[in-house]
Amino acid sequence: MTELYINEKSSNKTIKYSKGKMYWGRFKHFLKELTHCRTAFLGAIIVLSFILVAIFASSISPHDPIKASIVNRLKPPFWIEGGNADYPLGTDEIGRDILSRIIYGGRISILVGLVTVGISGFIGTLLGSFAGYYRGRFDEILSRFSDLLLSFPYLIFAIFLMSIVGPGFFNLIVILCFKSWVNFFRLSRGEMISEKTKEYVEAAQALGESDIKIMFKEILPNIIHSILVLATLRVGYFIILEASLSFLGLGIQPPTPAWGSMINSGRAYMLSSWWVSTIPGIALLILVLSINLLGEGLRDILDPRLKLE
Amino acid sequence: MLKINNLHTSFFTYRGTVKAVDDISLELKEGEVLGLVGESGCGKSVTLLSILGLVPYPGKIIGGEVLFKGEDLLKKSSSEMRHYRGNKISMIFQDPMTTLNPVFYVGEQIREALKVHKHKKIFKRDEKEKVFQLIEDVGLPSPEETYYQYPYQLSGGMQQRILIAIALSCQPNLILADEPTTALDVTIQAQILDLLRKINKDVGTGIILVTHDLGVVAEFCQKVVVMYAGKMVETGLVDQIIYEPKHPYTQGLLKSIPKIGDRKNKIHSIPGDVPDLATLPEGCAFYPRCVKRMPECQKNEIPLKEVEKGWQVRCMLYKGL
Secondary structure (H helix, E strand, C coil): CCCCCCCCCCCCCCCCCCHHHHHHHHHHHHHHHHHHCHHHHHHHHHHHHHHHHHHCHHHHCCCCCCCCCHHHCCCCCCCCCCCCCCCCCCECCCCCEHHHHHHHHHHHHHHHHHHHHHHHHHHHHHHHHHHHHHCHHHHHHHHHHHHHHHCCCHHHHHHHHHHHHCCCHHHHHHHHHHHHHHHHHHHHHHHHHHHHCCHHHHHHHHCCCCHHHHHHHHHHHHHHHHHHHHHHHHHHHHHHHHHHHHHCCCCCCCCCCCHHHHHHHCHHHCCCCCHHHHHHHHHHHHHHHHHHHHHHHHHHHHCHHHHHC | CEEEEEEEEEEEECCEEEEEEEEEEEEECCCCEEEEECCCCCCHHHHHHHHHCCCCCCEEEEEEEEEECCEEHHHCCHHHHHHHECCCEEEECCCHHHHCCCCCCHHHHHHHHHHHCHHHCCCHHHHHHHHHHHHHHCCCCCHHHHHCCCHHHCCHHHHHHHHHHHHHCCCCCEEEEECCCCCCCHHHHHHHHHHHHHHHHHHCCEEEEEECCHHHHHHHCCEEEEEECCEEEEEEEHHHHHHCCCCHHHHHHHHCCCCCCCCCCCCCCCCCCCCCHHHCCCCCCCHHHCCCCCHHHHCCCCCCEEEECCEEECCHHHCCC
16 A cells, blocks of 8 residues: 555644643633632632641641640630630630631641542542443442432431441541442443443544543543532532531541531530630631532533533 | 445344344445445444444344455454554544544544554654644645644534544545535535545545435445445446436435526425334335335345346346346
């Protein structure tokens, strides 16, 4: 067979772009869209500052979050009479600085949220992709199993399992992941099924690409946006769940500061010293609200179908 | 080069077995262009997909052989088949808009096609050069810019050229073109066909062109297979069939090509609808729509009859010849 080239002109011009530039261009475009969507931008800034505070907790926090001092117990925040700037958000029942505890507690919350979503998102997307692509027996079994898991209320399920395996950071992550991959599984499975019928997949098969490559290099980039939106929203959900479990004493154990257990410990002083449980609650509210705003904004930006409406 | 013998592909649906490809045999020599003609849903595309072993569920190839350079593709394992797809036999699809992956630069997609078949031994730094070359070969201007376009930034004709570049990337022996010009407007159609013709002439790539446009076939192909309801009804050289169609269906198809300047006569159409493949009647599937039908047509299976050398017709009219 003769050589393919029909006209033997070789192009020697300099190459101006690269693959990295493609992703950078998309990222810049994304940032531009994000700044246009005000609520999402606000959410992003607040979430980012929470993360920065959590990373630099040891240098930012004014006091040791674990050190108790009975003399300073139940001091109110600075704007209430009796409070002082030394403890800006007051102290709890054994005299620990609430601001420092919130800063360190944010570490736990964000870590739990991100790690859980990371692990369960990875597992769920992987299984969902295979199930949606190949269907058949594998898909049947996993789908019925996921239906089974979804039929339990999440919190009760988590309380049940946590009381069996016992509290602790590692156990908490395992229990949360045990069920949460299901959401990612169902989403990626559904998206995979609908994408698989598209012609570009058929074309990739006709090119001789392997199934794995079609799944993860052709289809996944087309569905990653909905997975990202789900992941963002789930981070907020897991932060709440971790706080609920810690509130019940099944999550992070004292003296490690966690927002849930802080809210719980202030319960008894609700009428006299409201700040002990209210302030961690507000921190939780702001963080989760911002994450949800960011998630909703991401959905608007990343899903072009919504833009048309 | 390619020889299909008695290929049968059926779809096993809830409503019953649909014989989408029923006893198709054809032969394509090196550098030849074969036209596969028929109405929508008569099994043209399924024939192509059967060659590549990509018949979608619930379809299944149930018999026959597909000999490509003497080797039966139907007996190959799926990993062996991958070696053929895109490499020795590549495919061009009908709708370029949906066939390109919307999230990647078109250049990256051509490059991906090069990378799939690694044994071609192209160095990484040469890949891009090769892609530019391919883009230029299919007649697109400024390859450097085209490389960094997303599919939606290109027009339909340009997208189809990109698809042809992808199909050409591994220098295949055979290109299966599934209605490559249907989604394009007429002037672009002519350009794309010219490009395919050029590839066929210059490189000697064999092409199977699926189309419902007999005008295209007359201009472009050497051989033609007319299909109806999964069966071949007429096959032969283009010069024979276009000027002297034997089968009433082929005659009807040829008559239904509109003529420019002819205002007096309405466009001819074949009455009736494409039959339901799940409930085909005994005998000739074209019987209900045929203008020359006879009572015998319904009795039993009509065999292909050779009327001249290499010219076969499946019709009772020629049974006595």
